[in-house]
Amino acid sequence: RVLSPGIVPPKVKTHLQAQTVSAMAVGHQHNHEVSGDRGGLGIYQQHGVVGLWRGVTGAVPRVAVGSAVQLATFASAKDWWFRKGSWAAVLAGGMVSGVAVAVTMTPFDVISTRLYNQPVDADGTGKLYRGFLDCILQISSKEGLLGLYKGIGAVYLRLGPHTVLSLFFWDKLRNMVQH
Structure with missing residues (x-):
């Protein structure tokens, strides 16, 4: 194999x-x-x-940006907007983070998918996009900036619950270990 x-x-x-x-x-x-x-x-x-x-250049920034946004928005929402220590604060922080993650990661998902799925010539060079920046520029010029947000609903349906549950359980387990 x-x-x-x-x-x-x-x-x-x-x-x-x-x-x-x-x-x-x-x-x-x-x-x-x-x-x-x-x-x-x-x-x-x-x-x-x-x-x-080939095309992984769209996935690496996706993960970096997504992880940073996920943790930053969760911590901020949980600590600034809601009563500290309550399960509702953790749940609401996860929900806010889920929306932020979907909004920030969708453009990278679109770019990665386009780079991965484009046809290639005999030597493996993409026929549609030369790379990450070229893909962004072509999508933006031909489809507008909203072209980078195609499928955001599906992205949220996948990432929203995952973010909420992951952060909720992570926070509760972290508190159990600290006490």
């Missing part, structure tokens, strides 16, 4: 998630074999390890 189950590069995951039959297809289809980790084998054989991680 080329890839272990827990280490599937994001590009492979995106290609396989976007893949569908041609009658329903939207955008470029990479047509990888969908069974297990084999979807990445074709990318690896054509473009090597670099091909597996």
Whole structure:
């Protein structure tokens, strides 16, 4: 096996998630074999390890910005706006943080998806975008700034509950350990 189950590069995951039959297809289809980790084998054989991680430049800032916003907004909302120590303050802080995370991470999700899913030429160079900044500029100029927020509802439905629950349990466990 080329890839272990827990280490599937994001590009492979995106290609396989976007893949569908041609009658329903939207955008470029990479047509990888969908069974297990084999979807990445074709990318690896054509473009090597670099091909597996092409487009990750949109994902790294996504995680950095998302984590910073998540913790900063949670701490601020919990301590400034609500009665300290109450479970309601922790829950509300998590909700505020969930909204902030969705708003800040959505542009990076859009950029990452576009970079991962674009068609490539024989040497693996993207046919639509030259990189992270080019992708931002093209989306902004062709679709406006709101083009960077496509799918924000779905992003919130995924990240909102995750943020609330993660921060709620983290805060409660942290308090248990401190006492």
